[in-house]
Amino acid sequence: MQVKDAIYQRRSTKAFDPAHKLTDAEEKELLEATIQSPTSFNIQHWRFVILRDPELRAKIRKEHGNDQSQITDASLLVLFTGDTKAWEKAPSRYWVNVPTDISEMIVNWMGEFHQGREWLQRDEAQRSIGMAMQTMMLAAQGMGYQSCPMIGFDIEAVAKLIHLPDDHVMGPMVAIGKGTKEPWPKPGQLSLEELVVENGFPPNA
Structure with a gap:
């Protein structure tokens, strides 16, 4: 599938086949594609929480997820979180494939910037989450799967369920699987x- 086709065909699917499973190879392919997403300073803030336990997913759906069927029925449910302090956690590891002088320069800039x-x-972690989510959904579309970004859940309650570290932020979930119904019209x-502004907004009158 061409990238443009994936962009135009991707829709938020609300009904998934609960019997369908991704293979381990498909899941790895999807996640490997997702981490090709860009991040500021190549920090890679994302931490992907794979919600795999059926009981946990059922609890989230019933108690904290407004009974959205995607939570339990999707083949893969990924909760996107971001490490806001990733910039200071051994930052040289983000630049291991460049010459030392360049790595040191970038790492120094990274510290000064943050x-x-x-x-x-926090903003950078959330921006990174957003780009990775879109990459995952387009990759899934290209693999013949459907997806749904989800924010309609109790963020604080789910954060407690997954023991979210204090220096991490919560993002949306992405449900991936085989859709069983046609999506609503756009x-x-x-x-x-x-939507397009040329060179800047008009000055205030």
């Missing part, structure tokens, strides 16, 4: 004229 800017650390895209 130090004392907690809001930026509700409507805004026009480019409404």
Whole structure:
């Protein structure tokens, strides 16, 4: 499948075949594609929590997930989280394949950029999550699977269930599997004229 086709064909699927399973090779292929996503300074903030335990998924659906069937029925359910302090955790490991002088320069910039800017650390982790989610969903589409990004769950409750570390942030879930129903028609895209700004916004009157 061409990348453009995957972009236009990807839809948020709400109904999955609960009997379908991804093979180990397919799951690895999907995750390996996902980690090709870009991140600031190549920090790779993402931490993918694979929600595999049927009892855990059932609990999340019933108690914290607004009874969304994707939570239990999808072949693969991935909770995206991000490490906000990844920038200071052995940062040279993100640049092992470049000359030492370049690695040291980038790592020094990395520290200066993030130090004392907690809001930026959180924003960067969330930006990285967003890019990785889109990569996963397009990769799944290219593999013949459907997907659904999900934020309609109790973030604080699920964070406790997975023992989210204090220096991590919660992102959405992505459900992957074989869809069993046609998705709703696209509700409507805004026009480019409404969305594209040339060179900057008009000054305030």
